[in-house]
Amino acid sequence: MSSFKIQGGKKLKGEIIPQGAKNEALQIIAATLLTPEPVTIHRIPDIRDVNKLIELIGDLGATVEKLDSESYRFTAKEIDVAYLESEEFKTKAASLRGSIMILGPLLARYGAAKIPRPGGDKIGRRRLDTHFLGFEKLGAKFHYSAKDSFYKIDASNLQGCYIHLDEASVTGTANILMAAVLAKGKTTIYNAACEPYIQQLSKMLVRMGANINGIGSNLLTIEGVESLGGTVHTLLPDMIEVGSFIGLAAMTQSEITVKNAGVDHLGLIPDVFRRLGIKLEIKGDDIHIPEQKNYEIDTFIDGSILTVADAPWPGFTPDLLSIVLVTAIQAKGTVLIHQKMFESRLFFVDKLIDMGAQIILCDPHRATVIGLDRKQQLKGIKMSSPDIRAGVSLLIAALSADGESVISNVEQIDRGYQNIDERLKRLGADIQRLEQ
Numbered sequence: 001m002s003s004f005k006i007q008g009g010k011k012l013k014g015e016i017i018p019q020g021a022k023n024e025a026l027q028i029i030a031a032t033l034l035t036p037e038p039v040t041i042h043r044i045p046d047i048r049d050v051n052k053l054i055e056l057i058g059d060l061g062a063t064v065e066k067l068d069s070e071s072y073r074f075t076a077k078e079i080d081v082a083y084l085e086s087e088e089f090k091t092k093a094a095s096l097r098g099s100i101m102i103l104g105p106l107l108a109r110y111g112a113a114k115i116p117r118p119g120g121d122k123i124g125r126r127r128l129d130t131h132f133l134g135f136e137k138l139g140a141k142f143h144y145s146a147k148d149s150f151y152k153i154d155a156s157n158l159q160g161c162y163i164h165l166d167e168a169s170v171t172g173t174a175n176i177l178m179a180a181v182l183a184k185g186k187t188t189i190y191n192a193a194c195e196p197y198i199q200q201l202s203k204m205l206v207r208m209g210a211n212i213n214g215i216g217s218n219l220l221t222i223e224g225v226e227s228l229g230g231t232v233h234t235l236l237p238d239m240i241e242v243g244s245f246i247g248l249a250a251m252t253q254s255e256i257t258v259k260n261a262g263v264d265h266l267g268l269i270p271d272v273f274r275r276l277g278i279k280l281e282i283k284g285d286d287i288h289i290p291e292q293k294n295y296e297i298d299t300f301i302d303g304s305i306l307t308v309a310d311a312p313w314p315g316f317t318p319d320l321l322s323i324v325l326v327t328a329i330q331a332k333g334t335v336l337i338h339q340k341m342f343e344s345r346l347f348f349v350d351k352l353i354d355m356g357a358q359i360i361l362c363d364p365h366r367a368t369v370i371g372l373d374r375k376q377q378l379k380g381i382k383m384s385s386p387d388i389r390a391g392v393s394l395l396i397a398a399l400s401a402d403g404e405s406v407i408s409n410v411e412q413i414d415r416g417y418q419n420i421d422e423r424l425k426r427l428g429a430d431i432q433r434l435e436q
């Protein structure tokens, strides 16, 4: 387990470029299994989860060529279906959430697929019902062995149909969409997730020869085709990194420019930070955050306390709520953070309270932050990173704090943020990585 030792209280300054989007990368890399032809992907982030999926795709028999530091070519001429039964596959696929998205392509191309219960953050129950209910509607049969947490699916004849998803699951929509593009006839997916990464996946599939209508909406109509061809795809900037850097700038009273932020694809993200009182200047595709000593949280129009809550896109992403929460610590005013989707993602506030933040955890889903308005600095402590976004939030808190902090289990952060310590050091942060 590695740790970060941080000397807090330093102002940062400079430009930072967001990495390619982690959650888009996972969908797009899985989709390369849909065709025997080469698929080239640009702006792939060099992060643990993505590297693990790339390795898995190679283990399955695809040719993986690294073209440069951010570009890969995948050619899945044939897949070694027997590998899906190996112990190695079970261990590797179980270590990340994104592995679940190889199911759709494998079903579409080979009529059968297997997967262990996937990993990912431990942030509450993370069911997969939406994926399997969708596959079943398309004609698949699935079997779950509770003994070894292994799913087996057989789908020798995928037949298009009408599917009303029980919830707008992101990876569920991606999986069902990837199965449907090669199914026979027409599939309709209603209550589909429609966030930018699903739109990106849909556009890539269309370039590969798929027939998809309704991209960007929650009603997707797919006419199945016989086969798909190769393509070239460039990932969007990671919107969660963009939001994290905005929060970082505000908390540490720093002047930071987020270059090439993909501002057209950020949805409500800039507005939510503006409601915390943070000034953002959009210049072309860059976001400039000026140095601000104080920022004041808005209230609702009737004067009541602001709530920031997550919702499926085009609502506010749950993956930025921990960062909004930590950013509110030094604001003036009060905000209620309501994490509706995940039930165990707010427990990390204990550590922030130990650092001196004024937060009341109302229940597992809601926390009230009473801003300190810089009247008092947080103080550095020793802590451990429970999940990827809490980890970055603790890092932001530590960088703003007085004195030294040590954050252990930073592999959680590395899973989604490329080389974060080095990139922040270039802005002037004092972070030391301690390997153990």
Ligand SMILES: CC(=O)N[C@H]1[C@@H](OP(=O)(O)OP(=O)(O)OC[C@H]2O[C@@H](n3ccc(=O)[nH]c3=O)[C@H](O)[C@@H]2O)O[C@H](CO)[C@@H](O)[C@@H]1O
Pocket (backbone or CB within 6 Å): 023, 026, 097, 098, 125, 126, 127, 167, 168, 169, 170, 171, 172, 312, 317, 318, 319, 340, 341, 342
């Ligand atoms: C690898 C990947 O892409 N992971 C992302 C993906 O996870 P993932 O696709 O696993 O998440 P889902 O969209 O399936 O659902 C997330 C959680 O929200 C709940 N839920 C979902 C939809 C809904 O309408 N109502 C509802 O309550 C689900 O029960 C679940 O607990 O999307 C999540 C939601 O944006 C993000 O946090 C994850 O970072």
Ligand SMILES: C=C(OP(=O)(O)O)C(=O)O
Pocket (backbone or CB within 6 Å): 023, 049, 096, 097, 098, 119, 120, 121, 319, 388, 389, 416
């Ligand atoms: C929850 C997240 O990731 P995963 O779904 O991979 O656990 C995240 O990126 O915030």
